[in-house]
Amino acid sequence: MTPWPQLTGWPEGSPVPGRHLLLLPDGVAPDEVEVLAISRFSAARWERPPRVPSTRRETGAQATPGVLRLGRLSTVTGPFAANPALVSRLGASADLVTAWPVDVPRERVDTPALGGDRDGLRRAFGGQQPVREEGRVLRWLVDVARRLGGAIRTDTGVVLAPEMDAALDLTVFSDRWVEPDTVLAAARRIAPQAQADTPEVSPERLGTVAHTGRVLVERPDGGIGIDDPDERRRLHAEADAFDAWMVQNPPVAEGFGVLIDLGADGAVSVRAESEGDLPLVLHGLSWTAGEVVAYRVTWEPPELEELEAEHPSLVHRVARGRAAQVVRSIAREVQADVGGEVADMAGFLVDPAEL
Template identity: 50%
Template structure:
């Protein structure tokens, strides 16, 4: 028989004075754990008596759907999940309907985690977009440092799990829309050339096109080798007599030295023409007409890799990120906590097309897909 969870007491000052992560009944503890490990590299279950600075490693595997590596212990985890040096989640607690009403939590709330985090506040928020509602919840000063990282993760986790966040002090409840973050990133160790990526995207979006000029070098500027009199002051031409004249003008008077430098410039020009450098990044665009644009941005992604993917064998030699993003006609609506009906309709039509592109890219390059928050996504769920 599964023991009953302890009840969350809405009248307890320790509950009302802390941030809460409120969740529906179908969210398991290991789901919360994996999302924590996706953002906080040292996230782990700990004993209540364990010092905050401990670095005890755990050996229990994560969920099979991720199938990545071992991250837990062979003993049963305690009920405290450490996510920062001074921050923990304790729970889950059972939330009765009366307590949900008293705390103004969504009616579907049956579970909750109590968050212990430092109170670290900065300046008052500036006017403008507030998709997550944090400016509304913290009008006197936004969280900074560790509290900022914890609060941002709580909102992202609530969005992913269909839950809500109740903030400390004012008791503002944030219920992020799960459909408000549709962008995806495919992380892989395989680099596709621009034309290859275009071909993959066109499997689901035939009107896709490359954006901007392809990376590379097309040789010296037009007019190289012109006489010195034709070279504007301060703008030496590459190679030829123009370069030689410019070198003379800047003090290289020895004819043999000027000839040597000119020959090196010509050799470099020829090398770059025959061996152009690989592009550092490029993009593919899909025009969705009244629904905006889909953009695929391809670039190195080593600096943005989710913690769960760091240190894996396939990430050791560099990772490429295939970012699949949606851009509406009114870009400012992306940061609206309650966007217009037109925006939500366009987003609803764009989402399956974006997911189809991400699936095609994943099929072509393999490895992992992550959402906007850096949480891994099973391709079968798209």
């Protein structure tokens, strides 16, 4: 284990405005935190990289924490070793052994309570919610803690420990459109009950279009402004011919879906659509210069409101655990067919081999 210096002088009583603490478990390397920062902040960079002794002459020397800049006025420093006694006094889990102090301008505004509080930010900050740079940094800290199994001790003294499984949806970003049957086949390799979720034109609709001309001609208000009944009939015939052609030759779909019924565990959907809002880490790549398709694999629980609960019911967590494996497996299969990258709900990339 790297001999990082102990965290000392951390305020355990009165809060220091804008000074939060990211706590992480053993085994998280500094470059993992760096990658997650680069994934969210365009200006993220090491102002002073962490230094680990590497030569024999330095054996026994202490490592030096780094300073990672997130924004113009915000930094995260670390890692430091956090002894169990300190972690316990801070109110966090004892298995969190490294600490990263975070400095950010304190920016709060009165915010009405709308919806749930999945991340616990309302519990931590009440009606005065972080906004602008502090808001962006706090949301990033929550996502990092969820991704790496850590926690945040906010400057209000509240500890946030987001569940790693609470954000299980995944998106495959690719430069390839594929036929709906390709995605359906990928889903059925995991869940044979998967079905196409696309609207179909009924025989009744086809019959209606085929006989629209006669109906329109007989309507008293048909062809308002045109006195000649033969001209009205001709215009209606042209419109009907166009409608019939469109039914037989529909335009290329802008998206399509697949639905997997999980019974008591809800459902998983796969939606394919053109995407313009890419995760920051994908910007500037050659294959993202043109059209990018997002294949979104999403869990729909039986009780939607539980998605926004910080501490959902046991029934929800059990269903979520079973659905998570379906989501991960389908995303892996879709990525194998369409290529590209997989990203989680926070915009962090996921290695398909780990799904």
